[in-house]
Amino acid sequence: MTNDDKEIEITLSVNGQQRRVRVDPRTTLLDALRDRLKLTGTKKGCGLGQCGACTVLVDGRRIVSCLTLGAMNDGRAVTTIEGQAEGRLDRIQAAFVEHDAFQCGYCTPGQIMSAAGLIAEGRASSDSEIREGMSGNLCRCGAYTNIVAAVRAAAGESGT
């Protein structure tokens, strides 16, 4: 039996498109997105659920994609950083640029997806709420002050 024989086919709605993908049952959602679907905007940092670099939205809710298997998300709707922009930067991405909220940029896709979830949850109304809600997203460059400012600005524009 080859490795291919052990693979299963799952269907994900990724950024609004139905995608069928064959994965080993042990493949994380993160690896399915990056390695199988070639959506490399989602970053792998720790692989242990501790850094938030791999944050995506599943059915509109924030998750760390390194801690869930692709197979567990069969049939679900996944939004990655590639789905945020609509031909131009969305308001959160634009706010990150405007507020100089990244340095190396490695954590930024996860920060932006986490911010999108936080704003949708209606939990971005103050700096302390943003800090708490984004506490699972680490930035080794230490851009936190500007990240909070960017999220606050993006949340304000959305009226939350």
Ligand code: FES
């Ligand atoms: S790579 Fe998933 S939380 Fe760090």
Ligand code: FES
């Ligand atoms: S901008 Fe470099 S890790 Fe956050």
